[in-house]
Amino acid sequence: MKTVLYSLLLVSALAAAESGTVIRKTDLRDKPFLDAKVLAPVATDTQVDIRGRKGAWMEVRLPNGQQGWIKLLNVRTSSGQTSSSAALSNVLRTGSSGKTVTTGVKGLTAEQINNASPNPAEVDRMNGYSVSGNEAKIQALNYGLKAMGVTPITPSNGNNTEEQQNPNMRRR
Amino acid sequence: MPRPVFSPDLTTLCKPMLALLMAASMGSAQAIDLNKLLSGENLNTAINILSNAGDAAKASSGNLGPEQEDALGRSVMANLLGAAPLVRDSALQRYVNQVGRWVALQSDMPNLNWRFGVIDSPNINSFAAAGGYILITRGLWDRLENEAELANVLAHEIIHVTRKHQIKAIASSKTQLASSQLISLIADYNSNKSYSKVGEKLGKAGSEIFVRGLDKNDEFEADQLGMQLAAKAGYNPYAMVSVLQLLGRVNPADSTVALMFSTHPSPQDRLNSIDSAIGDKLEPWAEGVENTARFNQVKR
Numbered sequence: 119m120k121t122v123l124y125s126l127l128l129v130s131a132l133a134a135a136e137s138g139t140v141i142r143k144t145d146l147r148d149k150p151f152l153d154a155k156v157l158a159p160v161a162t163d164t165q166v167d168i169r170g171r172k173g174a175w176m177e178v179r180l181p182n183g184q185q186g187w188i189k190l191l192n193v194r195t196s197s198g199q200t201s202s203s204a205a206l207s208n209v210l211r212t213g214s215s216g217k218t219v220t221t222g223v224k225g226l227t228a229e230q231i232n233n234a235s236p237n238p239a240e241v242d243r244m245n246g247y248s249v250s251g252n253e254a255k256i257q258a259l260n261y262g263l264k265a266m267g268v269t270p271i272t273p274s275n276g277n278n279t280e281e282q283q284n285p286n287m288r289r290r
Numbered sequence: 291m292p293r294p295v296f297s298p299d300l301t302t303l304c305k306p307m308l309a310l311l312m313a314a315s316m317g318s319a320q321a322i323d324l325n326k327l328l329s330g331e332n333l334n335t336a337i338n339i340l341s342n343a344g345d346a347a348k349a350s351s352g353n354l355g356p357e358q359e360d361a362l363g364r365s366v367m368a369n370l371l372g373a374a375p376l377v378r379d380s381a382l383q384r385y386v387n388q389v390g391r392w393v394a395l396q397s398d399m400p401n402l403n404w405r406f407g408v409i410d411s412p413n414i415n416s417f418a419a420a421g422g423y424i425l426i427t428r429g430l431w432d433r434l435e436n437e438a439e440l441a442n443v444l445a446h447e448i449i450h451v452t453r454k455h456q457i458k459a460i461a462s463s464k465t466q467l468a469s470s471q472l473i474s475l476i477a478d479y480n481s482n483k484s485y486s487k488v489g490e491k492l493g494k495a496g497s498e499i500f501v502r503g504l505d506k507n508d509e510f511e512a513d514q515l516g517m518q519l520a521a522k523a524g525y526n527p528y529a530m531v532s533v534l535q536l537l538g539r540v541n542p543a544d545s546t547v548a549l550m551f552s553t554h555p556s557p558q559d560r561l562n563s564i565d566s567a568i569g570d571k572l573e574p575w576a577e578g579v580e581n582t583a584r585f586n587q588v589k590r
Contacts, residue, residue: 136539173576174528190531191565194558197541226374226411226427228501228549234372236493241368243376244423247383248405254391261582263524265396266575273514274567275507 136168138178138193146186150175157186166193354420354457360403362457363421365493370425370500374411377428382408385588389437390424390444396522398452406444414540415550417500418447420457429546433536436581438520438529445523446516446530453515455508459499503553510555510563517568521575527568528576534561 143162147154150172158180160166166178169185176193179185249257354362376383383406390406402422409425414433416426424447426440434440450456503509513534517527538557540547554560 138535171528171532172580173526174531174570174573175576189570190528190535191561191569193535194561195535195538197539226409226413226415226549227545228552230373231370231497231500232494234369234497236365236368237372237375238364238368240371240375241364241423244367244371244383244405244407244425247380247387247407248403249384249387249391251391251395251400254388255395257388257584258392258524261579261584263392263579263582266522266524266578268518268521268572268575271514271518271568271571273511275510275563 136195138166138168138176138195140164140166140188140192141194142192144188144192146178146180146184146188148186150177150187154187158184160188168193168195356402356421359457360421362496363419363423366419366456366496366500367423367425369493369497370417370419371409374409374427377408377410377431379408382431382588385584386426386431386440386444388584389440390448393441393445393519393523393525394422394448397448397519402451404448413546413549414537415547416443416447418450418456419496420451420454422451424448424451435532436529437585438525438578438580439533440585441523441525442516442520442527442530443533445519446512448519449512449515450504450508453508453511455504455512456496456499458508459502459504460496500553501549506555510560510567513560513564514567517564517572521572521578524578526576526578526580527572529580531561531564534564 140160140162144160145156146158146160148157149155160180164180166180166188169177169179171177171190172187174190175187176190177185177187178193386406386408387404391404394400394402394404399422404422404424406424407426408431409427411427412429413427414429416424416430418424424444426443426447430443431440434443513530517530520530521527534557537547537550538561542551555563
């Protein structure tokens with residue numbers, strides 16, 4: 119009986135493939151490029167299955183089964199009813215004791231941080247793993263990385279307009 | 291001989307001013323209560339003194355020397371590592387240093403003594419402290435799918451350090467206790483006293499920001515500047531979007547994200563701000579490195 123329950127949990131975990139919601143009208147393309155062929159228009163609020171990611175693009179499957187690429191930023195994911203895999207594995211673990219199926223992962227809590235005894239020896243250990251800039255550079259080049267020039271983009275908080283931040287401006 | 295006319299005024303003025311100066315060092319909440327006791331022209335003087343004292347505290351804390359920043363970071367990290375030690379996997383620890391140091395080399399502080407680590411906690415979170423100390427949790431590491439995602443997470447934390455977001459938060463009015471302790475550290479440093487005595491207290495006070503969180507706008511800034519930093523280091527900057535989408539999928543009720551969600555804007559808000567500020571502007575760098583053989587070796 120238990121085995122059946124765990125199998126069901128595992129199956130539902132696998133079935134709950136990553137999904138997302140399209141937040142603005144866009145086009146489904148056959149390749150992850152702007153000049154790639156348009157396969158179909160995608161309406162706002164379309165639910166998609168996420169198949170993979172590449173660069174600024176996401177490979178998705180539409181509800182009608184059509185598959186292709188849209189921009190990553192056009193999609194938002196949500197937790198839905200599923201829990202994280204850690205919580206799930208914890209459910210399985212605690213479940214095997216036959217006690218409970220609720221999340222009992224003991225995380226790093228605010229309380230633990232507040233009540234911690236300092237461990238300076240561990241800071242020394244951390245220091246021991248550090249690498250020099252030169253070593254990191256040689257390694258990075260070995261793995262195909264190169265430093266790039268990037269035109270600076272000024273950060274901004276996209277969630278609040280100036281008006282929302284400063285109510286006085288509304289009166290103007 | 292006529293009595294100087296200002297003499298009595300001076301005496302009466304001195305007491306509230308002294309009280310105000312004490313209040314300023316204790317915290318603005320108390321100071322504001324004292325303000326209520328004052329009236330008329332004294333109130334304006336009081337407000338000036340207070341705002342100057344606040345500015346002075348902020349300015350001086352923003353001007354910590356490199357040794358002071360390292361001392362602050364060390365004490366904060368000692369406290370955090372006291373709550374969760376490093377994962378006992380030297381290949382993993384060396385690897386995150388290789389990636390982190392390379393990314394940091396492209397930052398505004400390439401020569402800082404940067405140190406990275408993975409702590410043994412199932413939580414999903416990452417932490418940075420002044421002086422170039424950066425930690426991510428095992429829970430986050432386990433969920434990262436490629437080196438570009440790791441690079442973007444570390445870049446976000448590197449920006450917190452180079453933009454001195456933590457020091458700003460400690461000195462902010464949100465954490466008055468920490469602020470006063472930071473000021474006492476500066477005083478001790480200036481008088482050449484031993485740092486170690488205040489170290490432990492400071493570690494506690496400094497760790498407060500891991501529990502309270504930084505300014506929300508500093509998180510948005512770290513996301514956006516972090517993506518640009520990752521691009522400079524040759525990685526796909528949009529891997530940050532993947533990380534935030536990953537965080538967006540975790541049930542907020544899950545205890546492994548409780549602390550991160552309580553100290554950061556929601557993943558959706560962070561994605562929205564990236565959407566409007568960055569959008570497609572970094573696409574010329576999107577063909578950057580996604581993954582490496584070294585990531586897969588350590589990940590096994």
